[in-house]
Every structure is written in C-alpha cells, then in structure tokens.
Amino acid sequence: MSKVRVYEYAKKQNVTSKEVIDKLKTMNIEVKNHMAALENEAVAKLDKAYTGGQDKPASQNKPQSQNRPAQNNQQNRGKGGGPQANNRGGKGGQGNQGGKGRGGQQRPGQNRGGKNNRNQKNKQPFTPTPMKPRELPEKITFTESLTVAELAKKLHKEPSEIVKKLFMVGVMATVNQELDKDSIELICDDYGVAVEEEILIDSTDLETYFDEESDADKLVERPSVVTIMGHVDHGKTTLLDSIRKTKVTEGEAGGITQHIGAYQIENDDKKITFLDTPGHAAFTTMRARGAKVTDITILVVAADDGVMPQTVEAINHAKAAEVPIIIAVNKMDKPSANPDRVMQELTEHGLVPEAWGGDTIFVPVSALTGEGIDSLLEMIGLVSEVEELKADPSRRAMGTVIEAELDKGRGSVATLLVQDGTLRVGDPIVVGTTFGRVRAMVNDVGRRVKEAGPSTPVEITGLNDVPLAGDRFVVFEDEKTARSIGESRAQQALQAQRGEKTRVSLENLFEQMKQGEMKDLNVIVKGDVQGSVEAVAASLLKIEVEGVNVKIIHTAVGAITESDITLAAASNAIVIGFNVRPDANAKRAADAEQVDVRLHRIIYKVIEEIESAMTGLLDPEFEEKVIGQAEVRQTFKVSKVGTIAGSYVTEGKITRDSGVRLIRDGIVVFEGELDTLKRYKDDAKEVAKGYECGITLKNYNDVKEGDIFEAFVMEEIKR
Ligand SMILES: Nc1nc2c(ncn2[C@@H]2O[C@H](COP(=O)(O)OP(=O)(O)OP(=O)(O)O)[C@@H](O)[C@H]2O)c(=O)[nH]1
Numbered sequence: 220m221s222k223v224r225v226y227e228y229a230k231k232q233n234v235t236s237k238e239v240i241d242k243l244k245t246m247n248i249e250v251k252n253h254m255a256a257l258e259n260e261a262v263a264k265l266d267k268a269y270t271g272g273q274d275k276p277a278s279q280n281k282p283q284s285q286n287r288p289a290q291n292n293q294q295n296r297g298k299g300g301g302p303q304a305n306n307r308g309g310k311g312g313q314g315n316q317g318g319k320g321r322g323g324q325q326r327p328g329q330n331r332g333g334k335n336n337r338n339q340k341n342k343q344p345f346t347p348t349p350m351k352p353r354e355l356p357e358k359i360t361f362t363e364s365l366t367v368a369e370l371a372k373k374l375h376k377e378p379s380e381i382v383k384k385l386f387m388v389g390v391m392a393t394v395n396q397e398l399d400k401d402s403i404e405l406i407c408d409d410y411g412v413a414v415e416e417e418i419l420i421d422s423t424d425l426e427t428y429f430d431e432e433s434d435a436d437k438l439v440e441r442p443s444v445v446t447i448m449g450h451v452d453h454g455k456t457t458l459l460d461s462i463r464k465t466k467v468t469e470g471e472a473g474g475i476t477q478h479i480g481a482y483q484i485e486n487d488d489k490k491i492t493f494l495d496t497p498g499h500a501a502f503t504t505m506r507a508r509g510a511k512v513t514d515i516t517i518l519v520v521a522a523d524d525g526v527m528p529q530t531v532e533a534i535n536h537a538k539a540a541e542v543p544i545i546i547a548v549n550k551m552d553k554p555s556a557n558p559d560r561v562m563q564e565l566t567e568h569g570l571v572p573e574a575w576g577g578d579t580i581f582v583p584v585s586a587l588t589g590e591g592i593d594s595l596l597e598m599i600g601l602v603s604e605v606e607e608l609k610a611d612p613s614r615r616a617m618g619t620v621i622e623a624e625l626d627k628g629r630g631s632v633a634t635l636l637v638q639d640g641t642l643r644v645g646d647p648i649v650v651g652t653t654f655g656r657v658r659a660m661v662n663d664v665g666r667r668v669k670e671a672g673p674s675t676p677v678e679i680t681g682l683n684d685v686p687l688a689g690d691r692f693v694v695f696e697d698e699k700t701a702r703s704i705g706e707s708r709a710q711q712a713l714q715a716q717r718g719e720k721t722r723v724s725l726e727n728l729f730e731q732m733k734q735g736e737m738k739d740l741n742v743i744v745k746g747d748v749q750g751s752v753e754a755v756a757a758s759l760l761k762i763e764v765e766g767v768n769v770k771i772i773h774t775a776v777g778a779i780t781e782s783d784i785t786l787a788a789a790s791n792a793i794v795i796g797f798n799v800r801p802d803a804n805a806k807r808a809a810d811a812e813q814v815d816v817r818l819h820r821i822i823y824k825v826i827e828e829i830e831s832a833m834t835g836l837l838d839p840e841f842e843e844k845v846i847g848q849a850e851v852r853q854t855f856k857v858s859k860v861g862t863i864a865g866s867y868v869t870e871g872k873i874t875r876d877s878g879v880r881l882i883r884d885g886i887v888v889f890e891g892e893l894d895t896l897k898r899y900k901d902d903a904k905e906v907a908k909g910y911e912c913g914i915t916l917k918n919y920n921d922v923k924e925g926d927i928f929e930a931f932v933m934e935e936i937k938r
Contacts, residue, residue, distance in 0.1 A: 222256040222432075232269050235400065235416045242268055257686035258434045358413035362396045374410060381406060419899075423707045425617070425649065425691045429639070433611035441610040442483065442490035443603035444636065446514055446542075448533035449519030454549040457586035458519055459495055465592055479634045480622045482663040486596040491603075492636070492674045494621060503536050503782070505689035506789040512636055513601050516544045517595070522556035522583070526564035526610035528775060532782065534568050535773040539741075539790045541607065544570065545580045545598055552585040610673030616642035619674060620650060620690040631682040633654075635692055642677065642694065643670045647701035651690025652712045654705025655682040656698055657691040661918040711776075723791050724815035725832035739770040740790035740833070745779045745799050747886045751822075753777055755797050758826050764833040778885025779816060793817060796827060798887050800929070818843075820890060843878075844934045847871025849912065851926040861894075861920040863913045866928060873912065874905040877930040881922060888926075890916045 229236040236252075243250055246268075247721060269755065343379070360372040362864045367385070371378040378394045384406055385392045392398065398406075400416060407414045447455045463482055480495045494513065502856075504725050505512060516537040520530055537544050546565060548558045562572050562581060571577020584591030618638035626632045633650060635642070644647075646657045657680030662668045670675040674778050683705070686692075695701040729741065746752035752774045759769045770788055773783070779794055779801035787794050793815040794801075801809060801816055809816050853865040866873075873879075875896045881889040896903050897913040906912040912929060 223262060225250055225252070225255050225257060228257060228262065228265060232265075233413070233415060239265065251430055252427075255430065262855075288652040305583070339699060355410055355412055358415060358417045359407060360417050361403060362417045364399055365403055366397050367392050368394045370398060370403060374407070374412060376410075384409060388791045423704050423711065425693045425708075428615070428617055428693045429691070431614075433614055433639075437611045437613050438609040439612060439673075441608050442492050442675075443514040443599060443606065443608055444494060444514040444674055445515045445517060445599060446493045446494045447517045447519060447547075449536065449549075450521070450524070450527035450529040450533075453519045453521040453524065453527075453530075454586045455519050458517070458547060458549060458584070458592075459493060461586045461589055462596070463591055464846050465589060477677055479661070479663055479678045481634065481636060483675065484596075486593075487600060489603075490674070491596065491599055492676060494636070494676075496906075503540075503785045505619065505791050506540050510689045510691060511540065512619045512621075512638065513540065513542050514606060514608055515599060516542045516546050517547050517599075519547045519549050519586075520561050520565070521550045522548050522558050522561055523550050525557070525560050528570070528777075531568060531775060532773065534565075534570065534784075536786055539772050539786060543602055545582065545595070545602060546570065546572075547587055548581055548583045549594055551583045551590060552588050558583055559695065608674075610639045612641045612672045614640040614645065616640035616648075616671075616692075616694045618642075620686045620688055620692065622688050623686050623690075625685050626641075626680075629680050630681055631685045632678060632685055633682060634676060636676045636780050637671045637673055637675050637677065639673055640680075640694065641670050641672045642675075646694045647696070647698040648679075648682075648692055648694050649701050649705045649708065650682055650692040651686035652705065652709040653682045653684040653686045654701045656701075657681050707873055709844050723793060724813075725793065725817065726815075727829065728832045729834070738766075739768050740829070741770050741772050741787075741790045742794050742829075743772060743783055743787050743794045744774045744797065745783060745794065746774075746776060746797035748797055749776055749886050751797050755795065755822055755825055758822055759829060762826060762830055762833065764830065767833055769829070778802050779805045781805045781808045784812060784814050784816075787814045788812040795819065796823065797822075799885055800882055800887060802885055820887065842934055843931050845871070845929055845931045846877060847873050847908070847930045849873050849906075849914065849928040849930070851914075851922055851924055851928070852911075854922055854924055861915055862922050864922040864926070864928070865911065866909050868906050868908050870908055871930070872905050872907045873914070873928065873930040874932070875903065877932050879914075879916065880929040881916070881919065882929055883923065883925075889916065889919045890922075891919060 223231075225239050226236045229239045232239070240250055240252075242265065243261060246261075246264050248264070250257070250261075296408055332351060338890050355374060359370075361370075361373075365373070367381050368378045369451065371381045382392060383396065385398075385402065388405060390402055392402075401730050411463040449455050450531055462484060481492060482494045482495065483490050483527070485491075516533070518530065518537070520526060534544065546561070548556075548561050550556055551558065558581075562575070564574070564577070564582075566575065566577070570579040572579055572581045574581075580602070582591055582595045584595055586592075590886060617640055618635050618636045621634040621636050623631065623633035632654065635650070642657065642659050642660070644660050648655060648657055657679050659679070660668050660671060661678045662671070662853055663676055668677065686905070695704065723740070744752055744756050744759070746755060756771045756774050759771065762769050772792055773786055775783075778799050779796050781802075781804040782803070783794055784805050786792065788808075794809070796816060796818045798820055805816075808814070818827065819824070819828070848870040849866040849868045851864045851866050855863045856863065857863055873893075873896060875893060877893070878893065880887050895913070895916045896906065898906060898910070914922075916922065
C-alpha cells in the first residue's frame with residue numbers, strides 16, 4: 220500500500236504535521252495524529268490548498284513548496300495567538316504581521332522579502348565561493364522548541380540580536396528562554412531562512428502502534444466485546460452465567476468453569492466476547508488508563524425495580540465512552556415485572572425504545588429461566604454488524620490488560636484481550652510498563668493455546684512484573700526491543716508520577732482553550748437534592764463563551780464518590796459538588812488523579828467561577844484548604860449557650876478562627892464560623908488530632924451526634 224501518512228505529506232510540503240492536521244480540520248477531515256494515513260481525496264484537497272488551487276499533486280511539488288497563498292499562512296498561524304515565548308502569557312496577535320506570511324518555509328533566493336534580497340545581492344550566483352563564517356544557513360531544523368541561544372547558534376547570530384528581534388515583535392525573551400514554533404518561524408522568516416520541525420516518533424508510546432492503520436484488504440470481521448453493567452442485584456452475574464451456560468459447547472475441556480475474567484461464546488456462527496468485570500467502575504478505570512475495550516454495553520435493569528442510581532451512572536459512563544447500549548430488561552419471570560415502567564424511566568435518560576420511535580434496543584429477559592437470552596444475543600449480533608468491527612490478524616498483536624496478579628507458582632499472570640493482530644506463544648511483548656516473552660497462554664476455558672486472534676481473551680505468563688488493568692500491550696520484533704521499550708516506559712512512568720499531569724482544571728482551562736486543546740469543558744455535577752443538581756446543570760449549560768462548550772456528562776444526588784472521580788479522570792472532566800463533599804475514597808482518588816473538584820453552596824458562585832475560568836479571568840489568589848476534621852461524639856444543650864458539640868479531632872486540627880462546615884452523611888448542612896472552641900472549660904486557640912474539644916457554632920444549633928466538623932482556612936496561592 221502506498222498510502223501517504225500525515226507526517227510524510229507534511230515533510231513533502233516542508234510544513235509541520237500539526238499544520239497539515241489543522242488544514243484538514245478546516246476541510247472537515249478529522250485525522251487522529253501524524254501517523255494517520257490519508258485518503259486519496261484528502262491528499263487531493265491538500266494538494267489543491269498548498270498549490271493555491273493549481274491542482275498540482277503533492278508528488279510534483281518541490282520539497283520546499285513556496286507558492287502557498289499568504290492567506291493560508293495567516294490561517295495556519297495558530298489559534299488567535301501570535302508568537303509566544305513558552306511559559307509566558309505573550310499577548311497574542313502582535314506578531315501576526317499582516318501579509319508577511321511565513322517566509323520561513325522559503326529558501327533564500329526565492330521570492331523573499333526586501334531585506335533578504337539586499338543580502339542576496341552580494342552573492343555571486345554561479346561562482347562556488349566558500350561559505351563565509353557568518354553567513355546565514357539555508358535551512359535550520361528543530362524538534363519541539365529551541366532556546367534563544369540555540370536558535371542564535373543555528374542562525375550564526377548573536378543571541379542579543381535574536382532577543383532584539385523578538386522584542387520588536389512584542390515577545391520578551393531571555394537568552395535561555397525556550398521559543399515555541401511560531402516564534403522560531405517568525406525569526407527565521409525575518410532572516411529568510413527555511414525552518415523544518417522534525418517530528419520525533421516516540422517508539423515508547425504504545426498508542427502509536429494502535430494508530431497504525433492496516434491495509435483494507437487484510438481486515439476481517441472480529442467478535443464484538445461486550446460489557447454488562449447495571450444496578451446492584453439487577454442480575455448482571457446471573458445473566459453472564461446464564462449466557463455462558465447456554466452457549467459454551469458441551470465438549471469443551473473444562474466444561475463451563477471459567478478460568479479468566481472474560482469468556483467467548485458462539486451464537487449463529489458468530490463469536491461474542493464477554494468481559495466479566497461487572498460494574499462500570501472497572502469499565503471506566505480502564506478508560507481512564509486510555510483503553511477502549513468495550514464495543515457494546517448491555518445495561519441490565521430489573522423489571523421489578525426499574526431505573527436506579529447505578530443504572531443512571533452506568534448510562535452516563537457508557538455514553539461518555541461512546542459505546543452503544545442494549546437494554547436487557549431482566550427478571551421478566553417475576554409477577555411484579557413492569558417492563559413498561561423501565562422503558563418509561565429510561566426514556567427520561569434519552570434511551571427511547573424502538574417501539575416508541577427511538578433507536579434503543581430493549582430485550583426482555585430472565586437470567587434465571589433463560590428466557591429471552593437468545594434474542595439478546597441476536598441483538599448483540601445485529602449491533603456488532605452495524606458497528607463493522609474489523610481487525611487485521613496478520614499484524615503484530617496489541618490489546619489491553621483485563622486483569623493481572625502475582626501468582627505464587629507462576630509469577631506475573633495477566634489476562635489480556637487481544638484487540639488486533641494475533642498473539643503467539645514466544646512473542647516478545649511490552650505490557651504497560653512491564654515486558655517479557657509470552658511463556659504460556661491459556662484460553663477462557665483453561666485450555667493451553669498457541670495463538671489468539673482479535674477479540675480473544677487469554678491469560679499469559681512470562682512478564683517481568685505485574686501490569687495494571689487497562690494497560691496496553693504491543694508485541695515487538697525481538698526481546699531486546701521489548702526490553703528496551705518496557706524499561707523506558709517504566710522510567711517514564713516514574714518520572715510522570717513525580718511530574719504533573721495536564722488534566723483540566725479551572726486554573727489551566729483558559730490556557731488549554733487558547734492552545735485549542737479544549738473544545739468541551741466536561742462537567743460532573745453532584746448535589747444534595749435533585750432540584751439543586753438540575754438548577755446547577757441548567758445554569759452551567761447557559762454559559763456562553765466562544766470557543767468552548769460546557770458538557771454535563773453526569774449528574775446525581777449524593778456525596779462525590781470514587782466512581783465520579785474515575786469518570787472525571789477518564790473523561791477529562793471537572794467535578795462540581797453543590798452542598799456535598801467528596802467521601803474519603805473520592806478525596807484520595809481526586810488527589811491521585813489530579814481531578815479538579817469544586818465545592819459550592821451558591822449557584823451564582825458556581826457559574827461565576829466557571830465563567831471566569833473560561834474567560835481567563837479566574838482569580839486564583841485564594842484557595843480553600845481543609846485543615847482538619849472533628850467528629851461529634853456527644854451533644855449538650857445548655858440554655859443561653861445553645862448546643863455544645865463534644866467532639867474528637869480525627870484529622871489535622873481545628874483552630875478558633877478557621878471557617879467550619881458541618882457535614883451529615885456527606886451533605887453540608889451548615890457553613891459558617893465557630894463561636895467557641897474549648898478544651899474542658901478553657902478557650903482554646905487550636906485543638907489537634909487525637910484530642911477532645913467542645914464546639915459551638917455561630918447562628919447554628921442543630922448539631923447531631925455523628926456529624927463531622929470540617930475546618931478550613933483560605934490560603935493564598937502562589938502564582
Ligand atoms: N426472579 C429472578 N431473579 C433473578 C433474575 N436474575 C437475577 N436474579 C436474582 O437477583 C439476585 C441478584 O442477582 P445477581 O446476578 O447477583 O445481581 P448482580 O447485578 O450481579 O448483583 P451485584 O453483583 O451485587 O451487583 C440473585 O438473587 C439472583 O438470583 C431473574 O431473571 N429472575
């Protein structure tokens with residue numbers, strides 16, 4: 220196949236891949252990254268754009284294609300920003316100088332600006348004179364960025380000259396400052412020197428291998444991968460069992476005992492893979508790690524119970540992952556079954572049955588009696604046909620870890636879902652940050668196998684360490700490469716742990732918007748009552764700021780849970796708690812995943828904060844810091860004084876002048892000030908963890924045993 224990839228095309232045109240991707244975007248052609256293969260049609264359109272409508276194919280263009288219209292250059296200059304020195308807020312626009320275009324792409328001697336022509340006059344075009352030491356180079360190359368000093372060296376100039384030039388276009392830079400691509404191009408443009416950005420292909424980035432496209436003629440249909448989700452006790456496990464029992468061939472060794480966290484069945488000559496990781500937590504954890512493994516979600520809803528909170532959560536998780544949903548209305552054998560109610564309730568969540576004019580498939584089943592299971596499988600078959608699930612068994616194997624553990628006898632044991640290619644015993648493999656050679660491979664019924672094709676779950680041994688669920692794996696040519704990539708990945712992971720992640724937060728939102736990285740601000744709203752959740756969500760949706768949309772991906776009543784944080788991490792969302800707090804697990808998860816959780820009690824403050832963040836006006840000067848917690852052990856009513864809460868400090872400390880919140884079952888019932896803080900009879904300035912104290916609140920008396928005081932102070936944030 221001779222398809223041209225984005226980076227190859229960019230090279231041909233002597234522009235960057237990003238520019239090509241941006242240009243494609245303006246043509247409504249979305250490509251994943253620089254590795255994406257371009258359709259002929261896209262190449263033709265690009266050729267047209269780069270040759271100014273002359274319909275000249277890229278192959279005929281000289282590598283340094285000069286004849287790009289100035290207006291294209293303008294367009295490609297990046298979103299609203301002129302040149303900027305990195306790490307600086309450089310006021311955009313200034314450097315975007317009129318029709319000057321990006322002569323950086325041009326070679327000296329070709330149609331250059333006046334200044335450079337003057338330089339050129341001294342040159343004897345056909346006499347091979349030796350290069351003068353201070354002469355400008357024809358072209359420079361760089362990867363990602365250059366410091367001012369490095370750029371100066373490449374241009375054979377003094378750094379101070381470059382600093383001056385930058386200053387002229389409104390960029391203040393010091394000698395050691397890193398310059399971004401725009402600034403480098405602008406300076407080179409000014410000297411009439413061509414620039415080429417070398418794009419490094421990161422061989423340690425496993426996703427790159429997933430993005431490699433297969434030849435169309437090698438693609439074959441692959442089994443669909445199905446996850447079952449639903450509310451507790453609605454019958455997920457029973458349904459999974461029932462499907463397996465009806466379909467696993469009797470003759471299989473090991474019968475129906477399942478060995479690994481996934482199994483495959485055959486229905487109408489078509490295989491279906493079920494992931495036995497019920498619950499959306501596992502599903503979303505995987506997605507948070509970047510892996511998409513599920514093709515279809517079966518949402519189990521008990522016909523006698525209807526839509527419950529976890530049903531809604533599951534819907535939102537599946538929607539966020541853009542996975543099609545089939546509804547299994549379970550427990551139809553029960554006399555109290557009311558499938559109409561289930562349909563009605565799900566309609567309220569945007570899942571409208573086909574019978575009512577929608578496009579959601581509802582299948583009534585009984586996991587207990589087996590009734591309806593065949594229709595369910597048939598529907599899975601139908602949906603997977605629509606999805607056109609394809610893979611190329613001839614390529615190197617790649618996929619995702621379903622689960623992994625350390626086995627005393629066998630060492631690291633990992634269940635992998637092969638998503639593309641064919642995995643074979645003996646293959647050198649990198650799995651997450653681990654590596655090795657596939658020593659032995661066992662299928663879902665415990666039988667040893669030599670190879671496993673697309674959508675097949677297998678258990679393997681032979682890795683040097685235990686990978687994590689959701690980690691990606693890729694097979695490499697030889698063990699040496701696998702080891703070196705595995706080791707660099709482990710190293711990178713360590714560094715990343717120390718470094719920072721770029722999850723969206725209200726603090727960095729504007730910056731990300733400016734760089735064109737954010738189009739949707741995903742938000743999860745949790746609140747104390749349905750009414751307030753709806754009100755917050757509705758007000759958020761009304762915010763109008765150009766360039767970014769608020770997208771509510773999940774709302775629910777109750778405290779912020781770990782599952783909310785996982786969803787936020789997977790969907791790059793922020794979490795808003797309205798009169799509710801995160802529970803302990805959620806707090807830990809939010810810290811670890813760096814999910815921005817914003818807690819509020821007044822709607823307009825929520826809106827104000829988000830709006831300011833979107834317009835870059837967020838005032839981050841003060842941030843609330845929780846300094847301690849105390850639990851109310853006993854209350855005493857004293858006339859004139861009110862209720863004294865005999866409390867025990869469980870975390871940090873409570874200080875006399877800290878702000879305080881009273882929390883009951885995860886819900887904030889009061890926020891205000893302390894009236895008194897006493898140790899025995901004496902006033903105390905602060906009471907530390909492990910000590911008892913008496914607390915009264917200003918203007919609030921309804922303190923109850925078991926309530927939690929949360930003390931906080933406002934701290935100035937260093938910018
Ligand atoms: N009558 C009837 N009972 C069912 C059916 N499906 C499941 N049950 C029962 O419902 C209960 C819960 O079923 P499970 O399969 O454990 O539910 P689950 O969704 O896996 O529950 P968790 O794993 O706790 O989330 C069990 O007692 C099942 O026997 C059904 O179709 N009809």
